Amino acid sequence: NVSADGSFTYTPPVGVGRAVDTFAYTVADNDGNTANATVTVDIGRRIWFVDDAHPGTSVGTRDNPFVGFTATNVAGAGGLGDVDGPEDIIFLFEGNHVSGIELEADQILWGHGEALVLDGTTIVPVGATPTITSAGNGIVVSTNNTIRALTVGNTTVDVSGNNFGTLTATNVTLNGNGGALNLSNGVLAATFNSVASTNAAGRGINLDTVTGSLTVTGGTTITDSAQAGIRVANSGSTHSFGATALNSVNSGLDLSNNAASTFNFASLAVTTDAGPGLLASSSGTLNIGGASNTIVATGGAAVDITSTSLGSGVTFTTVSSSGSPGNGINLNTVTGNFIANGGSITTAAGIDFDVNAGSSTITYAGSITNTANRSVEITGRTGGTVTLSGNINDTGTGINIANNNVSGTPIINLTGATKTISTGASAAVTLDNNDVANVNFTGGGLAITTTSGVGLNAVNGAAGISVQGSANTITSTTGTALNVAATTIGASGLTFQSISANGAASGIVLNGTGASGGLTVTGTGAANSGGTIQNTTGVGISLASTLSPSFSSVRILNTTGSGVHGTQVTNFSFLNGAIDGSNEDGNATTEDSNIAFNSTAALTQPNVTGAVTITGNTLTNARFHGVEIEQYAGNLSDVTISNNTLTSSTSAATSQGSGIGLIAFATATTAANVTRATISNNVVTNFPGGLGIQAQGGNADAGNATVPTFGVPGSPTDVIAITGNRIAGQSAVNRIGAEAIVALVNGRGQGNFNISNNGTVANPITHVTGTAISNSAFGLANVTSTISNNVIVANNTFAAQGIGAGCDQATGIGTTPTLNLTVSGNNISATDGNGILAVARNSNCTMNVKIQNNTVAAPLGGVRPGIRIDSGSASGDTTLCLNISGNTSAGSGGSQGLGLRKQGTVAGTNEFGLHALATGTATPFVCPGTGVPAGTPNVENFVNCLNPAGSGTLLISGTSGFNSCSFP
Template sequence: MKIFYRTLFVAAISSTAFLVWGKKNVFSSDSPSEETKKEAGREQQATTKRKVVYQKSDTTPKSNLRTAATASVAVTKTVDKATANPGDTLLYSVSVTNNGSETATGLTLTDNVDVNTTAIADSLWYSPIALDDAYTSIGNVGITVAAGDGVLKNDQVGIPQASLKTFTRTTARGGSITLNADGSFDYTPAAGFLGTDTIQYILENSIGSDVGVISITLANAIWFIDRNSGAASEKGTLAAPFKSLASFQAVNNGTGNNPKAGHTIFIYESSTAYSGSLTLLNGQKIIGQDASTSLAGIAGITVPSYSKSLPELAPGNGTSVNLTSSANTITLTSGGANYLIRGLSLGNKTGVGIVGSSFGTLTIAEASITGTGQALSLSNGTIAAPGTLLHHFQTLSSSSGSFGVSLTNVSGSLQVAQAGSAIANSTTTAFYVSGGNISVQYPGTLNGVRPVDIRNTTNSTFAFSGNISSTNSGISLSGNTNGTITFSGSTKTLNTAANHAVDIAANTGSTISFTGGNLVINTTTGDGIRSVGTLSALTVTGTGNTITVAGPAAYTGGMALNISGATIGASGLTFQSITSSNAQKGIYLNQTGSTGGLTVTGTGTPASGGTIQNTALAGIEVNSATSLNLTNVNVLNTNRNKTAQGGLVVTDLVGTSKLENCNVTNAGVRNAYIINGSGTSTLRVLNCDFGFSTATVANDLRQDCFEMRARNTANATVILTNSQFRRAGTKGIQLFAENNANMTAAITNCTVDRVGGQMAGVEVGSSQSAVMKANIDGNPVINATNESAINVYAGGTSASRTEATVRNNASLSGNGNINAFIDPVVQAFSNGNAKAIVLVQNNVITNSDGQAILTRTTEGTGTMDATVGNNNITIPENGFDGIEVRAGADVLSTTNRNCSYVHDNIVANNGTQGGSSFFVQAVTPGTVVQLKQKNGADVDTVANLWAANTNTGTVTGSYTEPGASIQMGTGFACLTPANTTVPTMVAEAPLEISTPVGMDSTAGQEQGKGDGVDSSFATIP
């Protein structure tokens, strides 16, 4: 570049310094055209002129020229006259040219002119300097630059002031520009161009001219779609948007100046939906005008200075961006990443709203999908968290399609805001998730062949808070690890016929919850709830939860509740009713942990808790579980194959449990069979019926009405109140502590009635080293045939102990065939080395074909401490003795002791088989009977003791085997049971039950040698 100045001098002056601006001559590949040069009228340079008056006679004017700084700067000076005379006017011209590659800035030109000249005023002129200008623009947007920041801002306009040549023209890269005289300009880029666009302009005055270059760098293209655009053409720019999705999609191929990966697509609102399909290239962002904040902010673009205004976003103004399609609406190109969809709605489609495979990361916010067709189909990618917007979708709905939402190996999160969302009529699955690590919040309703199928996810969270319904396949949850799945809608209705309504399998470390109540399940051959394999916690809470399984034929129905290996959570499983018929089992709980249990509440009326009936095996089977609470539940005609232990079979139950207002009747073998093997437990039975409705018939394998055993190290409490136990095949109630177990039992206000059949009444006892504490108090009827109405037993080692209170029972009776062995009505005995402590008080005993009351020890070193008082006994004509106290058996090694305090009893009508109101026997050498006397001087006969203790009846005598003894007196202190108060319901550690064992139901067989007895111990004579 050259810089010129011209000066006229007319007289001599001192040296004059001029500051001259330098400029690097920089051009793009488009050098100044010949037309431009011609228009400039001279070579690209700047000129300075000055006039002077010459004062000497020298013919050669003098001047010295120097520069203070150079950047490859060449300076030349000429004068218009070779010789001059005094008074002549001289015109000096100086040309400064920068031939270097660097801009010469801050250049100082000092011109020491001839001392014989004098400068002419206002004679200094210089040419303009047009410095290059650089701007930035968003692709497809453009800039509008005002005069103050225009091309003249950094230029030197020269003297006289230069003018700017104005124009409207096409730029080097296909854009358009209008340049105004004041330096302002408007620039519109070519569609899709990204890079640097250049435009040259000319600044000139009478001295010279210069060419400046405007450089505009374009980046971050935004493509615009506006179906209501008034532009004459469709280019996709801010000035000329595409008018349809199809116009955009036709060029969205990444070639040339067409849309490319990473570009942003903006869609304007319209009262009419856009129709078509979009396939996004890698990383493209599609933003609708319904988004909030700003277009540039969402797109991640910094708006440069002077940019044309981007469209304002307008969420919630009543007009929306709605896309519909006859195929898939938005497809994410496989192998891409960093997609963004925001501020728009997808309506009816025949395909899928958003579909993508191996899509990298997708960010969605302020979006909605509604109408026909599948909403989402995504696989192998990540949905980014919505951040401060909280939700990805305002609405996510689908009214048809194979799936509503399908996510396969997708991680991240999916959050939906509005409860008005709905996925309906899905022909396969409404909400399907397979694999991945994702957090899902869906508040909408779900309806389809299968409403929810979640499988093989890891560390995922699902919250479904809308209503759920199905008429086919139900909910399936399988193979999920360390996840949380919650269904909290107000209604969850699953009518699945042959399919499991809720099918849960192998969800290790996961928690699954149904909250909010109204889980209503109806099936035929499918299970109601099936959960197999490990699961950290399963809970069903709220009111109105019901399961009904109606098997179409015998033993073909599904199980209402089938849980094996899954832990029931602390909130438990709560149902209003559970009903099952014609199934293998009605309810099956196996290995369900120690935190929560099953509760069936009913509604306060009989059978309102459901009916389990006509099962091949147990109606209800519980193994290694916690807390079973059944209210108003019927278990009828179960175990029809008679291969299970009974109708209600419980093994290793932990937790405080209750059976209230239940009927457990007519089961094969036993009605209730409960085995507790470890831990601490409490079971309360209130207002229940455990009877059989008919007498024994041929091939009838019925045994006990209610049997419960504590084994090993168990600590069990059982309370039976206001309940009925009728027509048992063996025992009405059998309660036993075995091994090292402890059991506390209470039986109050219960009816135990043979009703014409043959059965024992109540049996309580201990064996091995166990402890039993029982209270049989205030029962209206306990009767038996050929066995005892009440049998109290202690057997086993010296650590074994039974303490029992039998009192205030209004009707105790027993009768049988006099040709067979007949047990006493009330029998208490110690066998082996065990201890028995018994109180038999204030009972009414009738129809005693055997003894009315018998206290005895048999073999070993065991002891009996019995208090028998205030009982009213009536002996039938062919009965045995009223009260008998016995020590010893037909075993010579017996050295046991029986201490009995018999007082204030009334015995009427001694039977012909015994003939005595009171009879005492010491039948084995080494055995001792100790009879406590109430008061007064010690007596020496059994008859006198009977009278001294204010008993009523006739005493015929006693029997003492040589080497044995019967001792009487006031000095004996017979122990009494410590548990004379009926225990109340306490919230202790749970009742645990061990594995059932085979039971011997043979009546009349002697049992219990040495270390314990089997189920027929009460038949010992």
């Protein structure tokens, strides 16, 4: 179309593109001159125009566009019979278009939402954005297509394609029923305004082996898809979404094998009907913004992430899963923090909450309800803190925290108010091989119940474990309730209200638990509220290399071994409990006791050190001892054994030990010390095969020069105090097997004893086979003792005393012990031997003894004074100083009440001194002195003056050579 002035408009022929066209024309001037010319036109890309609302001729031009895509889709993309071809532009006018299109290679599908401008020329000005809908697919791409400025609505899939080269999309909106994207094997350079998909027959968005970038600037909403809401697989690309909601989809966000990809979501909300909420495996970096994200999955894991980074971290308000055929939440080798402030996990067939590896912070505040498999498993961590603060109810196979042992300092906290774990034959809580991890159960409410499974099994190492708070309990039958072996208990300790087991090998086992914290069983204050451990095939509670175990209101019944057995324990307390029937199998090869720290396997070990408190307990029917503490090394700083009732059987065949034993002996390379002890207000009954109470210390090994401590001589506080106890055999014919009380230091060592107020008039020390109270210093020992205000009705056997004290040699150690002894205010009767016998003999012993204000009945047998003091024997050279006054005593067989025996008559050999003999006394008795050395009758007269109710004095051997001494 040429104008008169020579200008022209060229309209290419319909269907022509990428061609050269010419036309000829003649130019004439006003003078009539003419000239002929040819115009050559380069025709660019072919453009087809489509307008479903066009009323006129349909030829595909701008003025007569096609009505629908039929002309371009006759035989499919690139097929014979359609008019379009590769590199064409298909322009879609505004309005609704009710058929889909299959693009050919390098085509551009251009919507009216942007002006059609080519080479600076506006061909179609901007209009309204057109919409494509179709009963089939919306846009099927070929290779290297561009889509712009349009909307795809209700279709089977809005945009789909395979092997599509590079797909460029700008200013495109995808919405309506059907899938939004289904692309594989290509490169994306796409920006969508928004994406909304409802009722997709497959996935809402599916990208497989797609690289490049995808951006959705607005929101993404996928609702009711039959498969995943969004799936991206085998890709290396950047995907950026605005606020994203995947609602009632079969499964939610599914990312797999996208190691080089980055996924960005402004926010994320997922609900699923039959699959996982968020699945990410080897998928690069996943960034989810905001703090109000939610995932609620039915029939699948809420979150299942493996080998994927969470960037700077993700926060959810809710993460929930119900009915998952696998795990509820799985985080495996995840970097970046994961925080879920609420939600729930219920009825997963796999592990409800599973974390493996990684060092990021993981927090889950939701509840966990488990009926199969494990409720929690946390393994392989190398740092960071995992916190589960929701309640846990597990009737499956329990909690497993294991193999956190490589590097870093991982922390694992279970802090919910209730953690109820009932697992039958499975271990309820397993902590295994956590060398670098701290594992803490806080907030109380840990309630463990098993049958044959171990309740809490912590083994093979941990930086520290703790159970904190109130109302923590373990109840098992044949499974050990608590087993901690080669695993450090943290400084916060293990605290339980009660621990019970019935039929286990042992109810509690602590072995190698470190030096930071210990086990505490609190009870409620009510009897047996700390739990019952019974019918064990071994010891009830086994302690080895553990710190500060403490038990309150715990009952232990019918154990094959000891009720409690410990070795290398630091600090121990057992309060207000009951132990009955220790060593039920009758095996006499081990000294099984109610409470036993008496391992003798190496004779070098400290069975218990530090502070020991055993108070308020009922301890009955042990085959051997009620309480036995036997040491060969280490220091006991303070021992309290008080207010206990200890009763054995009445048969020596089934009661072969003592009521209470505190023994600290040295060996060739070690020595044991006891700084102070209080053994008070105990009731000890029967024990026909042993003693009532024994306290023995020292070093009798000739090759060890160590001088151990068993109390500090002369100290008012560092003393072994045996006070206020009631001790009795069953009867005068079925007595305690030996002494009622023995207190001594043997060999090298120092000791300090206070043995006072034992027995009462109503309940005296009685029915004792041997001496009622025995106190000695042997070898090189230095001992101070006070024996006062005890009530003894001994009913003992031949020649046994009421109180027997003395010093003697220790073979191979030495012959110079020292004993400073006060015996006062005691009431003694029914002894076969002397009521009081103090002897220095067979050595170079020094004994200073004060015997005052005692009441002693006549012995029941022989010719014996009620009170007798000896210095010297056929060997040795002893030194004795006696202060004797105010005693009431009687003798048997016509003997005087008081007897003094000096070996020989030489004043300087086997010295026997009497306090103030030379000077006399003025109070409480006025008794004149006499010249020294002194002999009969001056010695007898002086002693009788000091003891007017003593029934006279007998010089049993030497009658002269007595000296004056001072021991006020």
